Amino acid sequence: MLVEIKHLKKSYKQHQAVNGISFQIEKGSCVALLGPNGAGKTTTLQMLAGMLTPTSGTIQFGENTNRDFRQQIGFLPQHPSFFNWMTPVEFLQFVGKLSHIPQSKLSSKIEETLEFVSLQDVKAKRIGGFSGGMKQRLGLAQALLHKPELLILDEPVSALDPDGRRDVIEIIQQLKSTMTILFSTHVLHDAEQVCDSVIMLKQGEIAWNGSLEELRGKHTTSSYKIQTDQSLTGKLDGVIGIDSIEYLSSHTAKLHVNEAFQTNVLLHKLIEHNLTLCHFEQIQDSLEDAYMKVMNQ
Numbered sequence: 001m002l003v004e005i006k007h008l009k010k011s012y013k014q015h016q017a018v019n020g021i022s023f024q025i026e027k028g029s030c031v032a033l034l035g036p037n038g039a040g041k042t043t044t045l046q047m048l049a050g051m052l053t054p055t056s057g058t059i060q061f062g063e064n065t066n067r068d069f070r071q072q073i074g075f076l077p078q079h080p081s082f083f084n085w086m087t088p089v090e091f092l093q094f095v096g097k098l099s100h101i102p103q104s105k106l107s108s109k110i111e112e113t114l115e116f117v118s119l120q121d122v123k124a125k126r127i128g129g130f131s132g133g134m135k136q137r138l139g140l141a142q143a144l145l146h147k148p149e150l151l152i153l154d155e156p157v158s159a160l161d162p163d164g165r166r167d168v169i170e171i172i173q174q175l176k177s178t179m180t181i182l183f184s185t186h187v188l189h190d191a192e193q194v195c196d197s198v199i200m201l202k203q204g205e206i207a208w209n210g211s212l213e214e215l216r217g218k219h220t221t222s223s224y225k226i227q228t229d230q231s232l233t234g235k236l237d238g239v240i241g242i243d244s245i246e247y248l249s250s251h252t253a254k255l256h257v258n259e260a261f262q263t264n265v266l267l268h269k270l271i272e273h274n275l276t277l278c279h280f281e282q283i284q285d286s287l288e289d290a291y292m293k294v295m296n297q
């Protein structure tokens with residue numbers, strides 16, 4: 001276990017932005033923090049990054065309670081700001097000095113990090129002319145420069161176009177083997193590509209905390225899409241295990257099934273009606289479906 005958060009609260013006057021949440025982050029995991037606008041994601045991440053003081057509760061990083069854990073954290077804020085007149089190399093030199101990277105190692109670390117985020121070719125250009133995607137990769141570079149143990153990213157993909165999102169997701173994918181990652185996002189499809197576990201916040205409280213597998217097991221259902229050579233209408237009535245049938249056309253249907261569903265029973269029924277199966281596909285609910293179920297509970 002890398003971080004243990006206990007009863008963490010942040011209130012602004014009467015408003016409870018984060019209302020006593022507790023969770024652990026396992027070393028080497030990639031955790032997605034999800035929730036609607038105002039759920040408390042940024043507030044939580046800023047408290048973990050040491051940028052905001054909790055009203056109450058504790059954040060314990062590793063075994064040693066006395067260590068200043070901020071040195072082990074890399075943080076990419078939701079709206080990173082840059083000095084537009086600087087070049088990426090100048091900006092990272094500035095950041096490196098702030099995080100006390102020894103001067104002797106700084107230049108090589110900067111080169112290595114810019115290479116990693118694919119900004120090597122523009123390292124001497126002014127940041128002011130960069131696209132949103134390039135700025136986000138530079139933001140990632142500043143968070144990574146000191147090789148943190150825990151990388152915290154606040155909405156790293158939400159403001160990006162599909163290309164920019166793919167670049168950032170690929171970077172996160174590569175980083176997964178070298179550090180622990182906690183990131184917030186509204187883009188559930190991207191979260192699903194990289195995270196191993198999910199924490200969902202709703203009005204400052206945890207609505208779900210667990211692995212992606214557990215979430216799928218508990219909150220997603222199976223369904224099947226089938227197509228036959230003749231009309232299906234009414235032919236599958238009474239098949240054990242089918243909860244409901246959604247007809248997509250007269251020959252095609254989506255079957256919402258329960259645990260008792262057996263493909264053989266379905267096949268028997270089709271044979272009984274002299275129907276030939278042309279297409280059979282199992283469809284798994286997405287993270288978005290599970291998210292909607294948890295949020296609407």
Ligand SMILES: Nc1ncnc2c1ncn2[C@@H]1O[C@H](COP(=O)(O)OP(=O)(O)OP(=O)(O)O)[C@@H](O)[C@H]1O
Pocket residue numbers: 012015016017035036037038039040041042043044
């Ligand atoms: N400095 C502040 N003063 C007063 N209220 C605040 C402050 N910062 C955040 N809040 C409130 O705390 C709640 C949680 O905000 P937070 O930014 O953490 O949510 P979020 O989940 O990150 O939302 P989003 O997805 O929109 O970024 C919101 O109701 C917000 O209005």
